[in-house]
Amino acid sequence: MTIAGLLRRTVPRGLLGRALLIILVPLVVLQVISLYLFYGNHLDVISRRLAGGVAGDVAMVVELLARNPKPEDRGWIFREAAWRLDLSLAFEAGATLGPSGNRGASLPLLPLEEDLDAAMRERVRLPFDTDWQTDPRSVIIRVQLPDGVLHAEAPRKRLFSGTLYLFVIWVVGSSLLLFGVAALFMKNQVRAVRRLADAAEAFGRGRDLGPIKPEGAAEARQAAIAFNSMQSRIRRFVESRTEMLAGISHDLRTPLTRLRLGLAMLPSDAQEDAAAMTQDVEEMDRLIAAYLAFARGEGMEQAAPADLVELVGEAAAKARRDGAQVDLSFGERTMVLPVRADALRRCLGNLLDNARKHARRIAVGLSSVPRGETGSWAVVTVDDDGPGIPEEQREEAFRPFATFSAGGTGLGLAIARDIARAHGGDIELEDSPLGGLRARVRLPA
Incomplete structure (x- = not known):
């Protein structure tokens, strides 16, 4: 070494x-x-x-x-x-x-x-x-x-x-005193940095703890003030974006509703052409809804403790009701995490919907793996026996509106990864033991 x-x-x-x-x-x-x-x-x-x-x-x-x-x-x-x-x-x-x-x-x-x-x-x-x-x-x-x-x-x-003993006592005593004072002051300074790091980690996972109190040295106070300002600006941006998108949803769906109503009132001899136009209107409505869901990102929901085993079971049960064959394998009986439950249901539902559209069999697993000295990861795997995605195109699949099949909007994986990263985790695509694609969701436990 x-x-x-x-x-x-x-x-x-x-x-x-x-x-x-x-x-x-x-x-x-x-x-x-x-x-x-x-x-x-x-x-x-x-x-x-x-x-x-x-x-x-x-x-x-x-x-x-x-x-x-x-x-x-x-x-x-x-x-x-x-x-x-x-x-x-x-x-x-x-x-x-x-x-x-x-x-x-x-x-x-x-x-x-x-x-x-x-x-x-x-x-x-x-x-x-x-x-x-x-x-x-x-x-x-x-x-x-x-x-x-x-x-x-x-x-x-x-x-x-006897001067040697007096000198040693004086040197050792003064050194211990100075070290104790330095340790006390350094602990206070480091505490301010640690609180800033904890606040940044919590904010990155969607938990709004409010502004932190500036304390410690001038540089640590300046960093805390800058973090509070950044947190406030991000919160205002998310709120204004959500309000703007709500207005866009209302403005766009009003003419779509009028178009749908006009198509329904067409004479019977024009219903064949009206059916195709109605499908186009429905497609536009579905695209708008998917885009709004992606842009909104469930950002207003607050994180709260929830059982990940229960959330995964609910997502699997919904996929079964939609006609999918889903096998469950849980390594833990309970796994309580501070998550945004609705957003995580949407993440898991998107992954299972993608697997259901391209495969006949789905296997969902849940386990806990260590992540160094900082805790552990809660890992959810969604395997299927479908055609999969080539390795060189897997990162491209996470881009918004990138779709590899007909009838999709290309937002399912993008929304799922956005939600996972908002929790401090991520999603990776791998080869599945079933022969298709594996989506691995990592969440900090």
Whole structure:
């Protein structure tokens, strides 16, 4: 897997996650660099100086013992060291350090031990050993003298600096505080974008939720205001188009009614010619009705929860009453979706009518399939055993007034796709297992 592919799999996909990542990564890098510089330079210098101070005190005591070897002088040296140097001293006459006691030849386990060992080798220049395990509050330093072993116990606080812990607490605490504040503000900004996306999705599916409240940053407010304006303009356009088409329907059907009435009043010897003219008038009336239905698109109906299984069953029952042989196959017992029920009945009815006109057998299926991380699709399939449509002409079949058979207006599939897309789905044409055409309707569940 490439680095780009790995980044795509690990980087959050949401705006909130990516925004927080943009804030968190530089913050963490900055703190790591700060800790490294502090620990690698400032703390290292302090550690070496503290270890050098302890080693220097031990070296001073060793030098005093070498210059004053008498036992009576050893007492006042130990008292002065305990008072002035904060060292607890003891002398073990005739003792020697073991072969594993020379820490100068071994690798220290911690940087502080390494600093102390280095300072002891530099300033004492005698065999020595350090014990960090016996007493948790002090470190015991044993130095090999010519006549015995000197035991020096130094408090650990002389070798440690508390500034590191304060610095770490300050850095981590301030980072968490800043990250929390940034996460809170970013969550509010992302919430405005998410609400805008939800409103756009709902409006695209025909659910009129009204104008959304502008909130968040100036850009998010501007986008919300622009969306409200767009929604209002689209709603006014649909309403004005519906009113205009209603007027066209009235204006056109009035003369058609007069023509139909005039044809009915013709003398009996002209009825043969009148029959043909009547068929033309009926065809014009049917074309006008189909066009109005396509242009109107059921746009004024509001979406509401409805059982898709029941809607498909009603459409199949209507097709059976019209003389079609319809087989049903449901993968779900119930499937409740927010849909415009009348519009969806028209969509399914158009698909079944097309199949009934061109085939003897129809199979209708309903199932649910996943659609990534955003939910699932409700899929309705309408199969037939008719002649079908060539693959290169299937997209052309969805265009208004494109018809592949006599007696059709070419608006059935166009209206069906318009309704499916208004719900946030689509319709695709495929080869059917029955040998004819399959219409696959996808609706977001």
